[in-house]
Amino acid sequence: MLCPYCGHSDTQVIDSRTSEDGTIVRRRRKCPKCNSRFTTYEKAALFIPMLIKRDGLTRVPYSQEKLRKSMELALRKRHVKAELIEGAIERIERNLKLRKEKEISTKEVGKLVMSELRQLDPVAYLRFASVYFNYSKAEDFAEALKKLGDTLEVENKS
Numbered sequence: 001m002l003c004p005y006c007g008h009s010d011t012q013v014i015d016s017r018t019s020e021d022g023t024i025v026r027r028r029r030k031c032p033k034c035n036s037r038f039t040t041y042e043k044a045a046l047f048i049p050m051l052i053k054r055d056g057l058t059r060v061p062y063s064q065e066k067l068r069k070s071m072e073l074a075l076r077k078r079h080v081k082a083e084l085i086e087g088a089i090e091r092i093e094r095n096l097k098l099r100k101e102k103e104i105s106t107k108e109v110g111k112l113v114m115s116e117l118r119q120l121d122p123v124a125y126l127r128f129a130s131v132y133f134n135y136s137k138a139e140d141f142a143e144a145l146k147k148l149g150d151t152l153e154v155e156n157k158s
């Protein structure tokens with residue numbers, strides 16, 4: 001690796017450490033020419049796939065801001081701690097990063113959001129579902145409520 005100080009073409013690794021969770025390798029390097037020391041970080045490059053919108057044609061880059069906004073909208077005036085929402089966003093992003101696909105439909109992302117909201121708050125879950133599935137009739141809500149009831153029942157039994 002090039003020395004960032006003098007541009008010398010060869011530097012030595014004098015120390016190498018892996019972060020506690022094992023995801024980052026930190027290396028101390030030294031330039032034999034100017035004796036400068038610097039640190040490099042090595043991390044696996046995982047990317048979130050492009051999102052394909054409902055029309056099946058439009059591709060947009062993933063946006064954490066948009067995801068957070070849509071979740072916050074569903075959670076408006078509900079008493080859910082910010083750190084729990086952050087945790088949910090982290091899990092969703094991790095899930096997306098680990099996928100092998102280069103593109104993923106917004107519908108798939110919506111499913112991930114739904115499963116997180118279901119754990120966080122049933123009201124937010126229903127709010128999100130109503131936007132997501134475009135509920136227009138009362139029966140749609142009834143159906144979603146029934147599904148939610150079923151899952152809660154299963155969870156209570158376990």
Ligand SMILES: [Zn+2]
Pocket residue numbers: 003004005006007008031032033034035036
């Ligand atoms: Zn140097």
